Amino acid sequence: MNGDKLVWVAPAPHVKHNDNSRTIMLDVVIAMVPALVWAVYMFGFRVLSVLAVSVASSVIFEFLFQKILRRPVTVLDFSAVVTGMLIAFNLPASVSLWVPVMGSFFAIVIVKQLFGGIGKNVVNPALAARVFLFTAWPSEIGGYVEPLSEKLSPLTVNAGDIVASATPLASLKLGETPDVSIFDLFIGNMPGCIGEVSALLILIGGIYLLLRRVITWHIPVSFLGTVAVLCFLFPQTQSVQAYEFMFMELFSGGLMLGAVFMATDYATSPVTSSGRVIYGIGCGAITVFIRYFGGYSEGVSFAILIMNLLVWYIDKATRPKPFGYIPKKKEVK
C-alpha cells in the first residue's frame, strides 16, 4: 500500500485541539477591535499611528531579541502584537510617538523576554510598561485629550481641550460629580486613554473572548464585582446616589480594560478557577483602595501588578485535591 514510507510512532494522545497560542492571540486582537474603532471615532486617526508604532516596535523588539540571542523566533504567535496593542490602548491619543517605543522596549525586552519569554513573565508586560511610562514621563501620559480630537472627531463633547484633571475618575476622586453622564461613561463618550474609554465595547470584546473560551468568567466577574460592591457600600461622595457612584467608578478609568484584557492575561494570572476568583477579588479590592486612598486617581494598573506578583502563591494555595486524594499520614520511620 505504502511502499517503504515510514510511519509515525509517537506516544498517545495522537490528536490535539485546533487552538494554539496564535489562534488565541488572534482572538484577543479581534476582541480589541471594537474598542479600537471607537477610539478612532473619538480621538481621530492619530490613534492608528500610535497603535502602529506600538505594535511594530513590540514585534521588532521581540524579533531582534530572539535573533541576537539565537533563540527560536516566536513573533508569529502574535503575543507581541497583543502586547503592542495593549500598550497603545493604555496611552492617550495625543502621546508623542516615541513613547510607545519606549513602552514596547520595556514590556518586551525587560519584562517578557528577560524572564524567559511567553508564559514565563511575572508581571503583565503592557501594564508594567504603562506604569513605567507613567512614572518616567508623567507629562506625556497625563495629556489625556488634545485639540486633535476636536479636529478629527465630531463627538468630542465637553471634554474639548481640557487636560488631565478633567478625566471623570479624577473628578470622582476630588469628591465632585463628573460632568459626564453615566450613559456617556458607559458608551465611552469621555476623555481617557485610547482603549479604555468605552466600557460597552470592551465588554463586548470580553463577551467574545468568553464565547470563544479564551478567558473564563472568573477574573472579570470577581474583579468588577468586588469593585462594584465596595463602591456601592462605601461611596466616596454623597452628592450622588450610591448606585450612581458605583456605575461611575465601574465605567471610568482603566477598570474595564484592566478587568477584561489585562488581568486575564494568562501568564500573569492563576491557572485554577478558585485561584482566579481570589485573584480577581484581590485586584478589585486593591483598585478601590488605591482609588480612595492613594495619590493617583487610577489604581487598576497597580492593583493588577501587585496581584501578578502573588499569582504563584495563589496557584499553590488553590491547588485542587487530586481525585481520590488520601490525606497523608505522618511518615513513621
Place this chain on the structure above:
Amino acid sequence: MNKNDIMCCKTFISEVEALALTFRGGVHVPEEKNTEGKAVRLFDSPKTVSIPMSQHIGAPCIPIVKKGDTVDMGQIIGEVKAGLGCPVHASVSGTVIAIEEKRNSMGMAVQNVIIENDGENRISPEVRPYEGSFEELTFEEVVEVVRRAGISGMGGATFPTYAKIQSAKDKVDTLIVNCAECEPYITANHRLLLEEPDTVIGGMKILLRAFGLRVGDIAIEDNKPDAVKLIREKVKGSDFAEVKVLATKYPQGDERQLIYAITGKEIPAGKLPADVGCVVFNAETCASVYRAFVYGMPLIKRIVTVDGDCIADPCSVKCPIGTSYRELIDFCGGCTKEYRYIVNGGPMMGAAQWDIDAPVTKGTSAVLVFSEKVKPVYEQPSACIRCGRCVRACQMRLMPNYIATFSREGKYDLCEQYDVMSCVECGACTYVCPGSVPITQLNRAAKAKINEKRKLMKGGAK
C-alpha cells in the same frame, strides 16, 4: 461556532435537561463516530492469523502447539503456567505454520503462533457450552469458565477478567457495564449494543449472579440515544438492570470517572474499584462472558472499528483475533491515501503502531489509519502560556502544567509532590493545550523516573 462548541452546548443542554451523569473536568473531543450508522461486517477469512501469547496484563502464555499442528477454532494454543493470565485460543481452524517472536506495540518481544487459515471454520471439541443450571451458578464456576475462555478486558486495558472478578469477591454492591465508549472514532460497543443487545445483557446477568447482586447498571453516553432506547426497552419490566445515561465527554469511560458519575464515590489513589464496592465490565467483555457460557466459545473474535482519514470504507468489523491490520484494512476497501500514522485503539490513549502487519488482539477496539494530517504532538514547538485549560481538563484534578514543567526540567521530586503518580495518562491535558506542550508524555516520563527511583530505594533497603 465550530462543531466542538456546538457539541459543548448540546452536552450542556442535555446535562440540564436529562441530568446526564458526569464527572468534573474532562474535554470535548470531536466524536468522529463515522461508523456508528454502519452494521458490523463479519470478516472471517484472513489468510493467516498471528496470535500473540501475551494479550493481557500478566504473565505471557506458553505455546502448547508446534509448527505443523492442525488446530481448530477455539482450541487452546497457549497456556499460562503460573501467575496472572488466561489462555489463548486458536481463532481460525488451520495449520500452525510458525511460532516466532515479534515485537508488539509496547516494544516487547512476544511469541506469536501463526496459523494458516484453511477456511473450514472447524470448531474444536473443546468448545462446550456450560452444562449446569444458570440458576445455580457458583462464583467459582464463573471464575473458571471466564478464565478458560481467555476473556480479558476488551476496552483496552486488557486486565484478565477472571482476576477482576476474583479480586472483587464479596466486596461489591454495584456492577456497572461500561458502554460509554468515550474515545473518538470507536463505535464497536455502540454497534454491539444495537445488534446483539441480548449478549451484553445476558453476560451481565451471569456476572450479577456470580456476585450475588440483584441489580446492575448499564452506562451509556448520551450520544448513543438509539442504544439507550433499545436497552431500556429490552430491560423494561425486569428489575435486574438500570440504564444510566452519561454526558458525552472524554474520558467518561474511565472506570474511576464512570463510578464517580454513577455512585459519587471516588476511588482512593492507588486503590481498585472494588475498594469502593464497584466493579466495571466493558460491554463486549460481558458479551464474551455470555458466549463462553451459552456456546462455550472462548474469546476468539472481537469487533474492531476501522476508521481514519485513509480508510476507503470505514466500518466496524468483527474479525478473528490475530488478523493483521493489513488484511483488515483491505477488507475495508484499503487506503485511499498514503498512511503515516496507525493507531491501535482510540486516538487519545491508543498505541501508535509501526507495523501494518501487526495483529488484532483482545484489546484492539479500533484500528485507525491516518494520513499526514495527524502529526505527533511533540513535533510542534511548544511553550506553556499558562492558560489553565489543562487544569480544568484534568479528570484527576492535578495541575498538569506545573507537572509538565517540572518534568521537563528534570525536577521529578516536585512532580511527585504535585501528584504526578495520580496521572492516568488520559491525554486530555495534551489534547487541550494551546501551547502544544506534550504534557501527558512528560508526565509519563516523570512517572517512569519516579518508579525507577522507588524500585532502587526498595532494592537498597533490602
